[in-house]
Amino acid sequence: MNSITIETNTNQYDVHIGEKIRHKLPSFLPKDYQTIMIVTDSSVANLYLEDVKEAFPSEQRVFTSIVPAGEVSKSKDAYFDLITDCIQRQLDRHSLIIALGGGVVGDLAGFVAATYMRGIDYVQVPTTILAHDSSVGGKVAINHPEGKNLIGSFYPPVAVIYDVETLYTLPEQEIRSGYAEVVKHGLISDEAYFESVLSQGGIHKLSNSILTEHLLKGIKVKAEIVEKDEKEHGIRQYLNFGHTLGHALEAELGYGRITHGEAVAVGMLFAMKVSEVVFGNTSPINKLHGWLKKNRYPMEFQDIDTVRLVNRMKIDKKSKNQQIQMVLLKKIGQLEVREVNDELLLKIVKDFFRELVMN
Numbered sequence: 001m002n003s004i005t006i007e008t009n010t011n012q013y014d015v016h017i018g019e020k021i022r023h024k025l026p027s028f029l030p031k032d033y034q035t036i037m038i039v040t041d042s043s044v045a046n047l048y049l050e051d052v053k054e055a056f057p058s059e060q061r062v063f064t065s066i067v068p069a070g071e072v073s074k075s076k077d078a079y080f081d082l083i084t085d086c087i088q089r090q091l092d093r094h095s096l097i098i099a100l101g102g103g104v105v106g107d108l109a110g111f112v113a114a115t116y117m118r119g120i121d122y123v124q125v126p127t128t129i130l131a132h133d134s135s136v137g138g139k140v141a142i143n144h145p146e147g148k149n150l151i152g153s154f155y156p157p158v159a160v161i162y163d164v165e166t167l168y169t170l171p172e173q174e175i176r177s178g179y180a181e182v183v184k185h186g187l188i189s190d191e192a193y194f195e196s197v198l199s200q201g202g203i204h205k206l207s208n209s210i211l212t213e214h215l216l217k218g219i220k221v222k223a224e225i226v227e228k229d230e231k232e233h234g235i236r237q238y239l240n241f242g243h244t245l246g247h248a249l250e251a252e253l254g255y256g257r258i259t260h261g262e263a264v265a266v267g268m269l270f271a272m273k274v275s276e277v278v279f280g281n282t283s284p285i286n287k288l289h290g291w292l293k294k295n296r297y298p299m300e301f302q303d304i305d306t307v308r309l310v311n312r313m314k315i316d317k318k319s320k321n322q323q324i325q326m327v328l329l330k331k332i333g334q335l336e337v338r339e340v341n342d343e344l345l346l347k348i349v350k351d352f353f354r355e356l357v358m359n
């Protein structure tokens with residue numbers, strides 16, 4: 001097992017990564033909690049809920065709340081129902097919420113924990129590859145129909161318990177989705193990491209040891225940034241590479257029509273295209289495009305309304321005075337946040353979707 005400590009100006013918690021550690025979950029908690037509410041989704045419940053429940057002694061009050069699987073559950077209704085569950089089960093400021101699942105459950109249950117009674121403890125128990133990203137750093141949120149994660153907070157967990165054995169049951173699309181954030185961590189940090197991810201054969205056939213190595217490295221990249229800039233006043237924006245277009249695409253297509261990681265993959269290519277125009281550089285855009293195609297990331301988006309898409313990009317949280325700010329890549333590991341005007345973006349976006357399919 002590996003453990004990484006995340007230490008910011010205001011808090012500290014450990015991320016534990018290993019096989020089968022869900023069975024020993026109580027041993028990773030900072031204290032004994034008498035009342036616990038496990039939040040999970042309908043797919044993960046069938047696979048891992050019993051394991052986690054059984055890990056607790058019978059004298060502890062352990063409740064469960066199950067939300068429908070998928071992005072639709074990052075909604076005001078799911079949020080409100082969970083708050084009602086907290087009240088009815090008499091959770092108080094000494095209780096614990098366990099977020100058992102992928103980024104959807106983590107973001108949703110984390111936001112419930114952040115706001116119920118103005119904040120109670122929660123732990124992240126991630127079960128997707130993507131959640132190597134979402135479980136670390138304390139961003140919690142639900143979506144608004146107009147835009148992703150518009151209702152949220154920075155609220156770190158008291159621990160992250162990442163049982164990588166659970167990743168064996170992930171469907172192909174979720175492996176692909178999670179790997180987009182692994183690639184992002186490579187692009188924003190160092191070439192060797194990026195190359196080591198791209199040089200593997202298909203991501204669907206990776207060995208456990210290589211997968212764990214990639215996840216550990218990704219978590220370290222994220223931890224280093226979050227420790228310096230927890231509330232995203234500066235360099236944390238680099239973790240948003242690919243998300244300006246990615247989030248707009250998720251909202252425009254309808255939440256759940258494309259996974260978060262698939263949207264971020266397209267968003268990273270787009271950010272690289274904009275970077276080439278702004279800096280006149282050549283980034284590894286062709287290399288990434290080839291790899292994404294090989295791994296069957298969606299590239300065809302018919303009838304996309306590019307004007308609406310650019311308008312949605314303005315709702316991004318990095319925007320300043322109604323102007324879009326994009327995270328651009330000068331070269332691997334070197335980024336810059338730049339204002340990009342609407343006309344230029346509109347021009348690039350139109351060609352971009354055509355070229356995505358042709359190349």
Ligand SMILES: NC(=O)c1ccc[n+]([C@@H]2O[C@H](COP(=O)([O-])OP(=O)(O)OC[C@H]3O[C@@H](n4cnc5c(N)ncnc54)[C@H](O)[C@@H]3O)[C@@H](O)[C@H]2O)c1
Nearest residue numbers: 043069070102103104127128130133134139166169170260
């Ligand atoms: N807070 C952050 O910093 C942060 C970072 C990245 C992404 N996110 C958010 O995370 C969300 C995406 O997370 P996700 O990709 O994990 O999606 P998800 O939570 O919807 O999980 C994907 C699918 O896989 C299923 N699943 C989960 N674990 C499984 C397992 N072990 N075996 C089989 N099936 C399993 C789920 O039921 C779901 O259907 C998005 O809403 C995104 O905005 C947040």
Ligand SMILES: O=C(O)C(=O)C[C@@H](O)[C@H](O)[C@H](O)COP(=O)(O)O
Nearest residue numbers: 133137139148149236239240243317
């Ligand atoms: O942790 C961060 O900071 C990130 O930006 C990580 C992203 O992968 C993640 O999708 C995050 O939820 C996006 O944040 P948002 O502020 O753009 O909603």
Ligand SMILES: [Zn+2]
Nearest residue numbers: 181243260264
């Ligand atoms: Zn993301």
